[in-house]
Each structure stands twice: as C-alpha cells, then as structure tokens.
Amino acid sequence: EAQVTQNPRYLITVTGKKLTVTCSQNMNHEYMSWYRQDPGLGLRQIYYSMNVEVTDKGDVPEGYKVSRKEKRNFPLILESPSPNQTSLYFCASRAREGPYEQYFGPGTRLTVT
Amino acid sequence: DAKTTQPTSMDCAEGRAANLPCNHSTISGNEYVYWYRQIHSQGPQYIIHGLKNNETNEMASLIITEDRKSSTLILPHATLRDTAVYYCIVRADTGANSKLTFGKGITLSVRP
Numbered sequence: 001e002a003q004v005t006q007n008p009r010y011l012i013t014v015t016g017k018k019l020t021v022t023c024s025q026n027m028n029h030e031y032m033s034w035y036r037q038d039p040g041l042g043l044r045q046i047y048y049s050m051n052v053e054v055t056d057k058g059d060v061p062e063g064y065k066v067s068r069k070e071k072r073n074f075p076l077i078l079e080s081p082s083p084n085q086t087s088l089y090f091c092a093s094r095a096r097e098g099p100y101e102q103y104f105g106p107g108t109r110l111t112v113t
Numbered sequence: 114d115a116k117t118t119q120p121t122s123m124d125c126a127e128g129r130a131a132n133l134p135c136n137h138s139t140i141s142g143n144e145y146v147y148w149y150r151q152i153h154s155q156g157p158q159y160i161i162h163g164l165k166n167n168e169t170n171e172m173a174s175l176i177i178t179e180d181r182k183s184s185t186l187i188l189p190h191a192t193l194r195d196t197a198v199y200y201c202i203v204r205a206d207t208g209a210n211s212k213l214t215f216g217k218g219i220t221l222s223v224r225p
Contacts (some may be wrong), residue, residue, distance in 0.1 A: 004156070031211055043157070043215045050210075058212060090156050092213075100145065100206050102213060104156030 002027045004105035006091050012111045013081060021076045021108045023091030029103075030096040032074040033058070034066065036087040037107075043090065049074055050096070081112040117201045117216055124222040131188040133219055135201030138182040143205045146177060148186045149213070150197040157200070157215070160186065191223045 004025045013019055025032065033048040035058075045058030049068040063085055065077040074093075078085060091105040118136040125131040137146065148160040161168055161175045163184070168175045174187040188195055200218040 033212065042217065043213070045210075045212045048210055048212065056210070058210075088154060092156075094211055100147070100162055100211075101159035102157075102211060104158070106156050107154060109154075 002103065004091055004093055004103050006089075006105040006108050008108060009106065010109050012113065014113055015082055016080050019078050019081060019110075021078075021089060021091075021110070023074045023076065023105060024072050025074075025091075025093040025103065026072065027093060027095070027103065028071065029093040030071070032068070032091065032093045033102075034064070034074070034076050035090045035092065036060065036085075037090065038087050046076070046089075081110075083112045086110060086112050117203055119199075119201055119216065119219040121217070122220040122222065124224055125191050127193055127223050127225050128190055131191040131195065131221055131223070133186040133188075133199050133201075133221065134183065135186070136183045137201070137203045140181050140203050141205065144203050145206060146175065146181075146184050147202040147204065147213075148173070148175065148199060149202065149215070150195075150199045151218070152194075152197040157213075160199075188221075191221075193223050193225065195221065196223045197221060 007022045030051045034046040035043040037043045044060045047066040049055045089108045092102045094102040145162050147162040149157045151157045163175045177184045198218040198220050200215045
C-alpha cells in the first residue's frame with residue numbers, strides 16, 4: 001500500500017530537548033515536504049526537498065532542520081524545541097513528474113512545555 | 114498561485130449529492146484546480162484535480178466553468194465519513210516546489 005508514515009504520532013517534550021520526527025514514504029517519490037498546522041493559520045510549509053541531498057526552506061523554517069540522505073526518508077529535527085513549536089506536523093510526498101497529487105502522512109502532534 | 118474563495122460551511126443529507134463551490138477568478142492559464150480534504154486532524158487527502166475539462170474519479174467529479182473562474186466539487190452520494198474540511202487550491206505545476214497553500218476551506222457536514 002502506498003503510504004507516508006510518521007513517527008511518533010504523539011509527543012510531549014520539554015523546552016530545549018532535541019527531538020526528531022521521522023517521515024518515510026514507499027512510493028519512490030523525489031519530492032518531500034514538511035508542514036505544520038495551527039488553528040487559524042492553516043498549513044504552512046516548513047522545509048521541502050526536491051531529491052536526495054537537495055533541501056530548501058519553506059515559509060516557516062526557523063527552529064527546524066531537515067536532512068535527505070535517502071530518497072524514502074525525510075526527518076524533521078528540532079534542535080532546541082520551544083513552546084511556539086507546539087503544533088500538528090504533516091509530512092508529504094509526491095513524484096516529480098505527474099500525477100500531481102501529494103500524499104500526506106497521518107500527522108504528529110507535538111507539545112512542547 | 115491564484116487566490117480561491119469558498120463558503121465557510123455547508124451541509125447535506127446522507128446519500129444526497131454534495132456540491133462544493135469554489136471561486137478562482139484570477140486563475141492563470143497554466144494553473145490547475147485541486148481539491149483536497151482533511152478529516153478532523155488527519156493528514157490531508159487528495160481528491161481530484163483538473164485544468165479545464167471536467168474530471169471524474171472514484172471519489173468525486175470536478176466541474177470547471179468554461180471561463181475557468183469557478184469550479185464545483187461533486188460528491189455524488191455523500192456519507193457520514195465525508196464530513197471534513199474541503200480545500201480548493203489553484204496552482205501551476207512547474208516541477209519546482211510543490212507547496213500547497215491551504216486556505217480556510219469549506220466545512221462539509223453530512224447529516225444522517
């Protein structure tokens with residue numbers, strides 16, 4: 001089954017404690033992306049990657065890092081989480097060429113206290 | 114990407130067709146109309162997309178007006194599981210960043 005998986009699904013942590021949210025897709029997609037979703041603000045893109053070793057900033061990259069060492073994985077790293085990073089996070093992927101649909105993961109709900 | 118305008122909410126009876134409108138009067142010639150939906154706090158789900166012809170798949174139909182300034186997503190036989198926020202997105206697929214800009218969407222409530 002074609003899917004995007006994220007782990008963990010839920011995480012409560014404390015300010016400053018480094019964490020990684022993993023994202024993996026099994027569709028051999030070149031393009032992957034991270035979004036965060038906050039009430040009243042909709043989904044905002046954090047980082048994206050066009051292919052292995054190619055990453056770029058989205059609209060709200062501050063406080064986040066990503067890496068793309070393998071095609072299937074695109075982890076999101078919070079080096080020093082802060083309470084304003086409490087949010088619902090989604091990973092997405094799509095093929096570089098058509099079809100144009102993006103597949104989203106189930107989401108990771110992060111709470112930073 | 115062109116801006117879209119959707120009603121805030123609508124409801125329909127289970128088993129009936131749900132017609133969700135979207136206005137995109139500033140759409141450019143190379144921009145597609147996409148529809149996604151998000152069931153409460155789940156990951157957004159792709160539904161359908163089109164350029165200028167009407168499209169149909171196993172989930173829905175997309176009707177785009179001839180001038181492309183508006184479109185309608187049709188769920189032919191709505192079920193309770195179709196209750197969700199539906200997003201109409203207009204964007205060109207240039208092969209570069211495929212960022213999706215989600216607006217507020219329309220909340221569809223399917224009643225028994």
